[in-house]
Amino acid sequence: MPHDHLSPSGHPYRKDDDHPLTYWQTMEIAVRELLVEKQILTPSEITEQIDTMDARSPANGAAVVARAWVDPDFKARLLQDASAASREMGFDLGPLHLIAVENTKEIHNLIVCTLCSCYPRNLLGLPPDWYKTRAYRSRAVREPRKVLEEFGLTLPKETQIRVHDSTADMRYIVLPARPDGTEGLTEDALAALVTRDSMIGTGLPRQP
Amino acid sequence: MGGTPAGPVPRDDHDFALWEKRVDALMVLCGGKGLFTVDGLRRALEDMGEDAFETMSYYERWIAAINQNLLESGTYSIEELGARMDEIARRGPSYGEAQDG
Numbered sequence: 033m034p035h036d037h038l039s040p041s042g043h044p045y046r047k048d049d050d051h052p053l054t055y056w057q058t059m060e061i062a063v064r065e066l067l068v069e070k071q072i073l074t075p076s077e078i079t080e081q082i083d084t085m086d087a088r089s090p091a092n093g094a095a096v097v098a099r100a101w102v103d104p105d106f107k108a109r110l111l112q113d114a115s116a117a118s119r120e121m122g123f124d125l126g127p128l129h130l131i132a133v134e135n136t137k138e139i140h141n142l143i144v145c146t147l148c149s150c151y152p153r154n155l156l157g158l159p160p161d162w163y164k165t166r167a168y169r170s171r172a173v174r175e176p177r178k179v180l181e182e183f184g185l186t187l188p189k190e191t192q193i194r195v196h197d198s199t200a201d202m203r204y205i206v207l208p209a210r211p212d213g214t215e216g217l218t219e220d221a222l223a224a225l226v227t228r229d230s231m232i233g234t235g236l237p238r239q240p
Numbered sequence: 241m242g243g244t245p246a247g248p249v250p251r252d253d254h255d256f257a258l259w260e261k262r263v264d265a266l267m268v269l270c271g272g273k274g275l276f277t278v279d280g281l282r283r284a285l286e287d288m289g290e291d292a293f294e295t296m297s298y299y300e301r302w303i304a305a306i307n308q309n310l311l312e313s314g315t316y317s318i319e320e321l322g323a324r325m326d327e328i329a330r331r332g333p334s335y336g337e338a339q340d341g
Binding site: 051052053054057058059060061062063064065066070077078081082085144146147148149158161162164165166167168169170171172173174179183197200 | 243244248250253279297320328338
């Protein structure tokens with residue numbers, strides 16, 4: 033078949049599509065085709081699932097955090113049941129059991145999955161590569177203060193660091209503290225200050 | 241591996257390739273249809289041994305684990321898989337050319 037560097041959707045193939053086909057890519061194609069042929073999955077289900085995942089981004093979590101900053105009742109519900117509170121805002125979390133942990137002047141929270149890569153993906157999208165690395169997963173529970181310093185976040189000695197180890201059934205999101213000097217900002221403007229890393233605990237929200 | 245010594249956390253990030261997104265989608269959809277659970281995925285990952293965590297990328301381990309679970313559940317046979325992979329390898333030298341049958 034002629035290869036004109038355009039995918040069936042008319043977009044150029046991504047760079048990685050032009051690399052030599054690997055064994056594991058071959059396996060992905062084979063598994064996918066066999067599942068379709070056996071009428072277990074349809075191609076459109078697969079495409080839709082990819083689109084759904086692509087549409088999830090840290091902006092969803094940022095909207096939830098900003099709402100909690102401006103609405104004390106919502107914040108109480110979020111800390112009570114983060115899945116339900118996120119659904120209130122229209123974010124579909126599936127069966128994910130989400131727990132929000134609040135940063136305060138005394139306590140800083142950090143999330144990790146030492147086992148693999150459990151992450152609040154239904155709210156924040158797929159995790160960054162470093163979250164899945166051996167180095168982060170090993171060290172976040174052993175020397176969190178040092179790991180945070182490497183991320184550029186040096187916390188006062190008095191601040192207690194709590195590390196939360198996620199599981200497949202229980203995921204965490206950090207509710208960062210609202211930055212000082214943001215009193216007059218709208219909810220949207222506040223959401224723009226909330227970074228992905230601030231919801232993992234490896235960063236703080238931006239300053240306005 | 242929680243608590244074991246390790247070096248600095250590598251901070252480079254990459255956009256997921258299409259094949260990686262497809263692996264992710266296959267896991268979610270197979271899980272949703274009850275073909276296997278995330279525990280099944282995890283068990284297959286653990287069975288690969290420590291070496292796999294050094295030599296294979298994240299989604300390479302995932303597709304291997306998904307395949308292991310589907311073989312065990314009898315969704316398809318190892319012969320079917322092998323024949324299909326051979327056929328795909330003949331379609332073209334790149335993922336873009338081989339991805340659709």
